[in-house]
Amino acid sequence: MTGTMTGAAALLLDLLLVALVAFAGWAALAGRGVFRAVVFFIAYGLLVALGWVRLGAVNVALAEAAIGAGLTGVLLLATVGRLERAGAARDVPPVRGAAAWVPALAGLGVTGALVWAWFALPLPESPGPALAEALPRSGVENPVTAVLLNFRSWDTLLEAIVLLAALLGVWMLGRDGDWDAPLGLRQHVRPGGVMAGFGRVLPPLGLLVGVWLLWAGADAPGGAFQGGTVLAAVIVVALMAGVATPPGVSALPLRAALVLGPGVFLGAGGVLAALGGGFLTLPEAQAKVVIVAIEAALTLSIAVTLAGLVLGPPTAANGTAEGGAEPNANGPAAGRRA
Amino acid sequence: MSALVLLLVLPLAAALATLLAPRAAPALTLGSAAAGVGAALRLAQTVAQDGVQAIALAGWAPPLGITVAADGLAAAFVLMTALVMLAVALAAKVDLAPGRAGARVAFGFWPIALLLWGALNAVFLSRDLFNLYVGIELLTLAAVALVALSGKPGALVAAMRYMIFALAGSLLYLLGVVLVYGGHGTLDVGLLAARTPAATDALALALMSAGLAAKTALFPFHVWLPPAHAGAPAPASAMLSGLVPKASFVILIRLGFEAMPDQAGAGALLLLGLMGAAAVIWGSLRALSQPRLKLIVAYSTVAQLGYLFLVFPLAGGDGAAQPWAAGAWTGAMFQALSHGLAKAAMFLCAGLWVMAAGGDRLTDLRGLARPMPMTAMAFGLAAVTLMGLPPSGGFTAKYLMMTAAFASGQWGWALVLAGGGLLAAGYLYRPMAEVFARDCPVTPQPVARAWQAVPLALALAAIVLGLISAPPFDLLQVGRPAAAEVGL
Numbered sequence: 001m002t003g004t005m006t007g008a009a010a011l012l013l014d015l016l017l018v019a020l021v022a023f024a025g026w027a028a029l030a031g032r033g034v035f036r037a038v039v040f041f042i043a044y045g046l047l048v049a050l051g052w053v054r055l056g057a058v059n060v061a062l063a064e065a066a067i068g069a070g071l072t073g074v075l076l077l078a079t080v081g082r083l084e085r086a087g088a089a090r091d092v093p094p095v096r097g098a099a100a101w102v103p104a105l106a107g108l109g110v111t112g113a114l115v116w117a118w119f120a121l122p123l124p125e126s127p128g129p130a131l132a133e134a135l136p137r138s139g140v141e142n143p144v145t146a147v148l149l150n151f152r153s154w155d156t157l158l159e160a161i162v163l164l165a166a167l168l169g170v171w172m173l174g175r176d177g178d179w180d181a182p183l184g185l186r187q188h189v190r191p192g193g194v195m196a197g198f199g200r201v202l203p204p205l206g207l208l209v210g211v212w213l214l215w216a217g218a219d220a221p222g223g224a225f226q227g228g229t230v231l232a233a234v235i236v237v238a239l240m241a242g243v244a245t246p247p248g249v250s251a252l253p254l255r256a257a258l259v260l261g262p263g264v265f266l267g268a269g270g271v272l273a274a275l276g277g278g279f280l281t282l283p284e285a286q287a288k289v290v291i292v293a294i295e296a297a298l299t300l301s302i303a304v305t306l307a308g309l310v311l312g313p314p315t316a317a318n319g320t321a322e323g324g325a326e327p328n329a330n331g332p333a334a335g336r337r338a
Numbered sequence: 339m340s341a342l343v344l345l346l347v348l349p350l351a352a353a354l355a356t357l358l359a360p361r362a363a364p365a366l367t368l369g370s371a372a373a374g375v376g377a378a379l380r381l382a383q384t385v386a387q388d389g390v391q392a393i394a395l396a397g398w399a400p401p402l403g404i405t406v407a408a409d410g411l412a413a414a415f416v417l418m419t420a421l422v423m424l425a426v427a428l429a430a431k432v433d434l435a436p437g438r439a440g441a442r443v444a445f446g447f448w449p450i451a452l453l454l455w456g457a458l459n460a461v462f463l464s465r466d467l468f469n470l471y472v473g474i475e476l477l478t479l480a481a482v483a484l485v486a487l488s489g490k491p492g493a494l495v496a497a498m499r500y501m502i503f504a505l506a507g508s509l510l511y512l513l514g515v516v517l518v519y520g521g522h523g524t525l526d527v528g529l530l531a532a533r534t535p536a537a538t539d540a541l542a543l544a545l546m547s548a549g550l551a552a553k554t555a556l557f558p559f560h561v562w563l564p565p566a567h568a569g570a571p572a573p574a575s576a577m578l579s580g581l582v583p584k585a586s587f588v589i590l591i592r593l594g595f596e597a598m599p600d601q602a603g604a605g606a607l608l609l610l611g612l613m614g615a616a617a618v619i620w621g622s623l624r625a626l627s628q629p630r631l632k633l634i635v636a637y638s639t640v641a642q643l644g645y646l647f648l649v650f651p652l653a654g655g656d657g658a659a660q661p662w663a664a665g666a667w668t669g670a671m672f673q674a675l676s677h678g679l680a681k682a683a684m685f686l687c688a689g690l691w692v693m694a695a696g697g698d699r700l701t702d703l704r705g706l707a708r709p710m711p712m713t714a715m716a717f718g719l720a721a722v723t724l725m726g727l728p729p730s731g732g733f734t735a736k737y738l739m740m741t742a743a744f745a746s747g748q749w750g751w752a753l754v755l756a757g758g759g760l761l762a763a764g765y766l767y768r769p770m771a772e773v774f775a776r777d778c779p780v781t782p783q784p785v786a787r788a789w790q791a792v793p794l795a796l797a798l799a800a801i802v803l804g805l806i807s808a809p810p811f812d813l814l815q816v817g818r819p820a821a822a823e824v825g826l
Contacts, residue, residue: 110513113541120537121520130402151402154395158460158472161350165453165476169483172446176489179442249445252358259354266351270339279343281397 014054021047032091034083038076045069058221059144062213066229074236074310082312139287141219148223149291153280157265160298163305164258171249174313182246183254184311189242199241206234214299224261224295228302235307246311254304261301265294341381342391342408345416346463348374349456353449363448364431370452371424378417382813385413390817392465400526405465409817411671414810415462415588418675421799422580422682423455428792429686430573433693439571443487447574450487454480454577461585467515467525467597470589471508474553478504481582484574485566493569500566503552503559507586510549517542530597543601546593547610553586556610556647557617560640564624567639568632572689575632579639580682584674587646594650595667599821607650607826614647615754622761631691631698631769635684638765641758642677642724645739646670648751652742653825664815665745667822669738671814672807676731676800680723683796687717690790691773694782700769705778712790714773719797721766723804726759731803734811 024047028040045068052061083089131143138146148156189195210230217223238244247254268290269280277283282290339347352370356363385391385408392407399405408416430451436444457477464470482504486497519525521536552559567579594602621640628634649670688698690713695702707714723732736755743752803810 110510110545113545114513117517117520117538117541121517122536124520134398134402150396151398152396152404152469154404154406155469155472158457158469158476161353161453161456162472162476162479165450165479165483168446168450168453169479169486172442172450172483172486172489173494174442176440176442179440179445255357259357262350263354266347266354270347270351273339273343278395278397279339279347279393280395 017047017051017054021051032094034089034092035080037092038073038080041076042069042073045073059142059223059226062221062226066226071229071232071306071310074233078310078312137284137287139282139284139289139291142217142221142223144221145217145219145223145291145295149294150282150287153265153269157262157269157280160262160265160301163302163309164262167258167305167308170309171313174315178314178316180248180250181314181316182248183308183314184239184246185315186317187240187242189240195241197241199238199243203234203238203243206230206237210234210299210303214295217295224298224302228299229306231299231303232306232310235303236310239307239311248314254308257304258301258308261294261298264297268294340391340393341377341384342393342406342463344377345374345381345420345459346406346456348377349452349459353452353456356448356452360445360448363445364427367427367448367452368424368431371420371427371455374420374455375417375424378413378420381408382413382417384408385410385816386809386813400466400529401524404469405526405528406463407465407817408463410813410815411588411591411817412462413816414671414675414813415584416459418678419455419458419462419581422576422678422796423451425682425686425792425796426451426573426576429576429689429789430571432789433573433689434571442489443571446483447487447571450480450483451574451577454484454582458581458585462588465527465592467518467527467530467593469525470592471512471515474511474585474589475508477582477585478508478553481578484578485570487570487574490569492565496562496565496569500562503562507549507552507559510545510552511589512549514542514544514546514549517545527592527597531599535598535600539598539601540603543593543598544606547590547606550586550590550593551610551613551647554583554590554646555640555643557613557620557640557644560617560621560643563640564633564636567636567685568630572632572685572692575636575688576682576685579636579685580678580680583639583643584678587643587674591649591670594826595653595819595821599819599826602650602826610647611651611751614644614650615751617641617644617647618754618758619644619761622758622765625765626761626768628765629699631688631700631703632685634765634769635681635688638684638724638762639677639681641762642673642681645673645735645755645758648739648743648754650826651748652739652746652751653822664818664822665738666742667818668811668814669735669742672731672738672803672810673735675810676723676735676803679796679800679803680720680730680732683716683720683793683800684724686793686796687713687720690785690793694785695780696783700772702780703769703772705773705775706782707774708778709782710785710790712787712794713785716790716794716797717773718770719794719801721762721770723797723800724766725762726755729804730801731807732800734804734807 021044024040024044028037028044031037045064049061049065049069052064080089134151135143135146138150140146210227213222213230214224214227217227239246272281273279348370352366356366381391390407390409392405395404395406430447433439434443434447454477457473457480460473461470461477464473482497482501485500486494515525517538518530521538522530522533524530555563567575570578618641621637621644625634625637625641628637649666652666690710691703691706692698694710695706723730726732726736736759740752740755743749743755
């Protein structure tokens with residue numbers, strides 16, 4: 001922010017962004033309609049991602065846009081769709097009395113405390129000398145990737161496994177009789193329809209973007225989680241367009257793809273320990289190769305896991321997503337577009 | 339690979355392996371649990387002999403990297419967890435076989451149980467506040483999946499409610515972690531202990547404590563626990579009740595006694611103690627009126643977890659007036675360890691009785707002691723521990739805490755300890771009276787002796803904890819925080 005004009009314009013933009021974030025958050029909570037709330041939640045996530053860009057945290061912005069707004073939004077839309085199919089998508093009755101005031105007061109209290117803490121805390125310093133000294137030895141130039149895949153790789157390994165645990169949890173919500181069925185609801189696509197077209201055009205583009213995000217992550221914003229999310233979208237679009245059919249849990253390639261990333265990560269850590277370096281300790285000379293190998297495996301597993309979360313548990317054929325001009329399991333958004 | 343690293347890696351690697359080879363899952367789980375017991379014994383021995391074992395993971399020391407460390411506390415909890423996991427794996431091999439439980443449960447239980455075990459070890463051994471957050475998130479997701487495992491509508495509702503409570507707790511904890519990092523630029527428990535206090539520390543500690551209390555089901559955040567623990571299959575309930583709440587409790591101890599003992603205000607300590615006392619009384623009273631065994635055992639968990647929070651007002655006091663230094667702190671750890679063993683034993687007993695009698699209403703259990711004497715014996719021994727009768731681990735725990743209460747002149751807490759023991763005798767008498775009734779109206783399904791021996795072994799371990807209390811006592815003193823001795 002060099003000139004006064006730029007400074008004033010930037011301030012105006014920031015204030016507008018703050019107001020929009022607050023409005024989207026309020027609109028997501030205030031309405032009765034579940035679908036409306038989800039739409040505002042997605043808008044909220046995108047606006048927050050813009051906020052992260054303004055704060056210079058491009059990595060966080062990418063993650064927020066891809067996972068916070070994109071993936072979570074799709075999951076919520078899929079939920080609305082399933083509720084509607086089950087005849088359970090009612091408007092939420094307004095909450096009154098203590099059930100409204102207690103959480104509101106608690107939320108206000110926490111907000112007030114955080115505002116106070118913002119003034120009480122020292123200004124954040126640029127990362128200390130320890131990071132500057134360690135970064136050249138980490139194997140990558142992007143400090144975020146260095147933290148995620150080297151300095152604090154144990155966190156990232158556990159996070160990858162958290163995703164796997166979430167998918168196993170979703171699978172456990174399926175019906176016992178449906179266990180041998182393919183994942184998710186059946187898709188029926190009109191040949192030559194919009195969805196079929198999307199299914200042919202989007203996946204190659206998405207593949208390119210996802211792999212680029214993974215590759216760029218070593219030295220620029222991006223990485224396994226962002227790249228994996230884009231690839232997950234590719235998988236979901238391809239399945240929705242009927243280009244491929246989802247496998248069942250019994251398919252070994254599916255389970256192998258889920259296990260690959262955490263397995264390579266854990267295995268690399270163990271092999272490095274066996275070689276005498278210590279668990280997850282990357283030798284400086286080979287650090288980049290190992291990091292890229294782990295990230296590539298993680299990207300694939302994250303993509304398959306996230307796609308699995310969107311598809312849902314194994315569902316027998318009587319759970320077909322039929323009815324409507326362009327039948328689609330994943331929510332009213334797709335249905336209304338048709 | 340050291341025992342410490344093995345205990346971090348083994349459960350996670352085994353979980354991945356069960357996904358690749360689901361048919362071998364029971365064998366893989368049993369094998370890794372047995373190896374885990376061996377590694378945990380070895381770790382405890384090393385810690386007892388050579389002191390705290392610490393490793394800077396990935397070769398980076400904090401504040402850049404993450405340290406994992408085994409002190410006496412961590413080694414003891416890791417060992418208790420491994421023992422329970424071995425028993426749970428043995429019990430589940432029968433109870434959750436594909437023919438009995440269905441293909442879905444027979445596939446999912448094993449990797450989820452192993453991930454839960456991996457998360458517990460990660461939490462017990464971690465020294466980094468954000469890493470603890472990731473560990474407890476993994477724990478929560480695995481635990482929620484276990485609650486939902488049975489697929490019954492009631493269990494799904496309980497799982498949803500549990501998840502909302504647990505995620506709200508996670509958020510509060512994470513908020514506190516952010517404030518700690520903002521104030522000090524580090525998340526390492528050891529570095530934080532040596533920090534210059536910041537103005538925001540009290541707020542951070544309050545947020546983290548509130549979040550962890552919700553995850554530990556401290557009164558009045560306990561409402562999610564009884565339906566969640568009672569609705570799961572017995573081997574899952576054993577893990578949920580015996581192990582899962584201990585993880586958030588250990589983090590609370592690490593924060594309160596190690597990272598920020600200076601931030602504990604007298605009012606906050608009293609509040610935690612009062613909530614613990616309310617949990618003891620309320621949980622016991624509710625247990626007294628439950629019609630089903632698993633609900634009695636689940637409400638008993640609410641009460642038994644309450645005792646743990648008495649450590650906050652009781653710790654320390656006049657060192658000279660206590661027979662052993664840090665009596666209350668050590669007592670709380672004994673309570674957590676012996677409750678873990680005894681409660682897991684009780685749920686496994688309940689599982690065997692459900693297998694034999696087809697239900698867990700108290701009337702279903704009538705006269706089961708005669709056809710299943712070993713199970714009745716196991717339940718009785720576990721009850722001895724929960725009531726705090728000698729010579730059990732529960733007795734050692736209450737003796738240490740009660741001595742601390744009298745030594746520091748806080749006799750009110752001693753009343754809670756004694757009253758809770760009497761109430762436990764009351765709510766455990768009801769199922770025992772049915773089980774030991776002379777008549778047995780139905781012919782139960784036979785259950786092999788070998789399977790009955792599993793909960794008996796766990797219950798015996800809880801007794802041994804009191805009978806031979808010196809080695810675990812000495813182990814717990816390794817790396818014990820100074821605040822445990824001088825008080826908060």
